[in-house]
Amino acid sequence: xxxxxxxxxxxxxxxxxxxxxxxxxxxxxxxxxxxxxxxxxxxxxxxxxxxxxxxxxxxxxxxxxxxxxxxxxxxxxxxxxxxxxxxxxxxxxxxxxxxxxxxxxxxxxxxxxxxxxxxxxxxxxxxxxxxxxxxxxxxxxxxxxxxxxxxxxxxxxxxxxxxxxxxxxxxxxxxxxxxxxxxxxxxxxxxxxxxxxxxxxxxxxxxxxxxxxxxxxxxxxxxxxxxxxxxxx
Amino acid sequence: xxxxxxxxxxxxxxxxxxxxxxxxxxxxxxxxxxxxxxxxxxxxxxxxxxxxxxxxxxxxxxxxxxxxxxxxxxxxxxxxxxxxxxxxxxxxxxxxxxxxxxxxxxxxxxxxxxxxxxxxxxxxxxxxxxxxxxxxxxxxxxxxxxxxxxxxxxxxxxxxxxxxxxxxxxxxxxxxxxxxxxxxxxxxxxxxxxxxxxxxxxxxxxxxxxxxxxxxxxxxxxxxxxxxxxxxxxxxxxxxxxxxxxxxxxxxxxxxxxxxxxxxxxxxxxxxxxxxxxxxxxxxxxxxxxxxxxxxxxxxxxxxxxxxxxxxxxxxxxxxxxxxxxxxxxxxxxxxxxxxxxxxxxxxxxxxxxxxxxxxxxxxxxxxxxxxxxxxxxxxxxxxxxxxxxxxxxxxxxxxxxxxxxxxxxxxxxxxxxxxxxxxxxxxxxxxxxxxxxxxxxxxxxxxxxxxxxxxxxxxxxxxxxxxxxxxxxxxxxxxxxxxxxxxxxxxxxxxxxxxxxxxxxxxxxxxxxxxxxxxxxxxxxxx
Numbered sequence: 001x002x003x004x005x006x007x008x009x010x011x012x013x014x015x016x017x018x019x020x021x022x023x024x025x026x027x028x029x030x031x032x033x034x035x036x037x038x039x040x041x042x043x044x045x046x047x048x049x050x051x052x053x054x055x056x057x058x059x060x061x062x063x064x065x066x067x068x069x070x071x072x073x074x075x076x077x078x079x080x081x082x083x084x085x086x087x088x089x090x091x092x093x094x095x096x097x098x099x100x101x102x103x104x105x106x107x108x109x110x111x112x113x114x115x116x117x118x119x120x121x122x123x124x125x126x127x128x129x130x131x132x133x134x135x136x137x138x139x140x141x142x143x144x145x146x147x148x149x150x151x152x153x154x155x156x157x158x159x160x161x162x163x164x165x166x167x168x169x170x171x172x173x174x175x176x177x178x179x180x181x182x183x184x185x186x187x188x189x190x191x192x193x194x195x196x197x198x199x200x201x202x203x204x205x206x207x208x209x210x211x212x213x214x215x216x217x218x219x220x221x222x223x224x225x226x227x228x229x230x231x232x233x
Numbered sequence: 234x235x236x237x238x239x240x241x242x243x244x245x246x247x248x249x250x251x252x253x254x255x256x257x258x259x260x261x262x263x264x265x266x267x268x269x270x271x272x273x274x275x276x277x278x279x280x281x282x283x284x285x286x287x288x289x290x291x292x293x294x295x296x297x298x299x300x301x302x303x304x305x306x307x308x309x310x311x312x313x314x315x316x317x318x319x320x321x322x323x324x325x326x327x328x329x330x331x332x333x334x335x336x337x338x339x340x341x342x343x344x345x346x347x348x349x350x351x352x353x354x355x356x357x358x359x360x361x362x363x364x365x366x367x368x369x370x371x372x373x374x375x376x377x378x379x380x381x382x383x384x385x386x387x388x389x390x391x392x393x394x395x396x397x398x399x400x401x402x403x404x405x406x407x408x409x410x411x412x413x414x415x416x417x418x419x420x421x422x423x424x425x426x427x428x429x430x431x432x433x434x435x436x437x438x439x440x441x442x443x444x445x446x447x448x449x450x451x452x453x454x455x456x457x458x459x460x461x462x463x464x465x466x467x468x469x470x471x472x473x474x475x476x477x478x479x480x481x482x483x484x485x486x487x488x489x490x491x492x493x494x495x496x497x498x499x500x501x502x503x504x505x506x507x508x509x510x511x512x513x514x515x516x517x518x519x520x521x522x523x524x525x526x527x528x529x530x531x532x533x534x535x536x537x538x539x540x541x542x543x544x545x546x547x548x549x550x551x552x553x554x555x556x557x558x559x560x561x562x563x564x565x566x567x568x569x570x571x572x573x574x575x576x577x578x579x580x581x582x583x584x585x586x587x588x589x590x591x592x593x594x595x596x597x598x599x600x601x602x603x604x605x606x607x608x609x610x611x612x613x614x615x616x617x618x619x620x621x622x623x624x625x626x627x628x629x630x631x632x633x634x635x636x637x638x639x640x641x642x643x644x645x646x647x648x649x650x651x652x653x654x655x656x657x658x659x660x661x662x663x664x665x666x667x668x669x670x671x672x673x674x675x676x677x678x679x680x681x682x683x684x685x686x687x688x689x690x691x692x693x694x695x696x697x698x699x700x701x702x703x704x705x706x707x708x709x710x711x712x713x714x715x716x717x718x719x720x721x722x723x724x725x726x727x728x729x730x731x732x733x734x735x736x737x738x739x740x741x742x743x744x745x746x747x748x749x750x751x752x753x754x755x756x757x758x759x760x761x
Contacts, residue, residue: 045528108545123455148544157489158493174514175517179510191535193532194531195532197531198485200394202394202412204282204421205289211394211447211451212458212485
């Protein structure tokens with residue numbers, strides 16, 4: 001406790017000795033992107049960051065997922081334990097029968113009653129993980145993940161292919177609006193903004209994907225907002 | 234003839250090359266600043282690496298700030314956001330502690346680097362932990378955590394690609410954001426081939442392909458993440474109201490280090506706290522743009538606690554170590570306080586012409602470049618101006634760092650003040666000075682006398698005229714060399730006539746005493 005008190009005492013002594021720094025709270029809020037540009041900005045940035053986006057609908061996204069798994073010859077997929085997982089498993093078993101399905105339904109240490117198996121399973125034998133974005137940030141091209149029992153932290157991190165389901169109706173302009181909207185709400189254990197597959201430019205400024213996290217990011221984009229073009233057609 | 238004609242590179246020759254680089258680094262580290270700078274300047278490979286990196290990072294930053302007015306507005310906001318936090322620092326730290334604790338994060342306070350190391354080692358000992366994987370953390374470099382833990386039998390592995398390579402080379406980071414920019418890919422290929430082993434225990438196959446190099450390092454480090462007892466990370470921002478640690482990264486090693494091992498220990502300086510989530514957007518907009526020219530990093534991870542009862546993964550313990558190590562002293566000084574606004578983006582070093590030429594290692598400090606020149610003498614663990622007095626002269630006073638800084642730290646002014654203090658007589662040190670430990674250490678009697686003479690001469694017109702007259706008359710007698718000035722420059726020759734003489738001849742001034750009159754005449758002309 002003494003280190004704490006000493007540090008705070010020194011800081012308090014400094015605070016009284018000087019005039020308070022000019023606060024610039026009077027600055028207007030940061031300008032945000034007009035809504036008409038959200039979708040195109042997001043798509044553009046995600047493509048630039050090497051994410052693959054497949055557009056689908058609320059009715060057919062499970063079928064789209066099965067098609068993508070088949071196309072990419074994914075051997076195994078890890079699913080979170082969510083309300084829709086049972087139905088999803090049935091669809092995938094029927095439509096993507098070559099894919100081994102696993103459900104993340106017990107702790108990483110004691111997975112399926114087998115101590116230590118999950119970690120090595122995750123690191124060695126899982127090709128893909130399926131996650132669900134709770135929000136989408138247009139300005140920076142980011143997907144928001146909130147971790148918890150239904151969105152384990154490692155699910156979107158360890159498997160080489162991260163698949164994230166995102167809904168257009170969850171899109172907001174960007175960081176400023178998202179943070180303002182979160183104020184006062186409880187924080188998840190991890191609040192994550194994901195803006196592409198894992199990458200590094202540490203060797204001679206040369207970009208390489210798949211540094212430590214997923215090598216690929218596949219976004220299943222659910223078109224659940226009637227766009228102006230669709231409305232007019 | 235060319236390298237491509239060679240088949241398999243000779244393992245022994247490559248090992249020797251890598252060992253030679255390690256030896257050169259150790260040799261350089263043991264030298265005096267001026268020798269280090271000289272060695273760096275003479276190393277063409279090193280210079281090419283830094284030139285390339287500086288040009289690349291400057292261009293990247295420019296591309297994400299296309300509008301100068303918008304950039305200036307963002308810098309105003311960044312500065313304001315950091316000043317708001319600092320204005321309430323003790324309260325925010327207490328609020329942070331309360332909320333982190335409520336979230337189940339254990340908070341520790343360290344006044345010194347040694348205390349921080351002891352706390353981290355204590356946590357490990359209490360949990361019988363033997364291995365650490367580290368995300369990128371400059372504060373852990375500042376306190377030399379790896380040395381401390383390794384001396385106590387704990388394996389510490391860096392997991393940021395750049396940091397990993399630097400550790401493999403037995404060197405130190407040369408940049409706070411891109412630690413291994415001093416090496417090119419050929420050097421890194423040699424390093425990986427001769428020093429890294431695959432998870433099967435074989436030497437990593439030789440390849441200069443960056444995807445191969447990253448793929449090989451990935452395979453090695455993944456195994457370590459899976460097995461490590463503890464993950465150590467830094468923190469980019471700590472949010473007081475929610476008890477949240479925010480980390481930015483591209484690689485995923487930060488997420489790995491803070492997610493997979495059973496214990497996560499975060500270590501950061503006390504200045505990193507902000508009040509609320511709404512303080513985040515402005516700083517998060519500035520940090521990656523200023524650092525690497527990205528709109529946002531691949532991952533922004535906001536950690537608000539260890540694994541909850543119903544959660545299936547994540548660390549069971551999360552610890553936060555708050556380090557002072559001289560920061561409260563900086564906080565107490567009105568001139569130095571803005572230094573704590575720093576968000577560690579590295580833009581100042583990316584824009585520093587001196588850094589681009591001598592590179593990060595020449596500074597010999599954890600934080601190189603302009604921010605390093607200002608911060609290092611203030612860190613309790615770094616030995617003040619006494620140990621770092623020479624590096625503050627590594628500045629051409631061009632001011633680029635001040636223009637690049639996203640939070641408007643007056644770096645050029647601070648560097649100039651530190652330089653003045655380093656040569657000021659100790660007797661003149663007072664409360665207004667930056668009172669870095671070891672002020673006056675650069676004072677040389679000869680230099681001080683020369684400047685006193687210069688000062689006297691400029692205060693007494695008669696002496697000035699006599700002096701300049703003597704220089705013009707005796708110009709033929711000037712020596713051809715005047716070391717150290719002429720070591721890298723040619724000797725200037727005084728003009729045949731003084732400025733006053735030339736002015737008189739041009740009819741600008743009628744007599745030697747009419748300089749003031751001349752001046753007022755010109756002012757009058759300008760007004761008319």
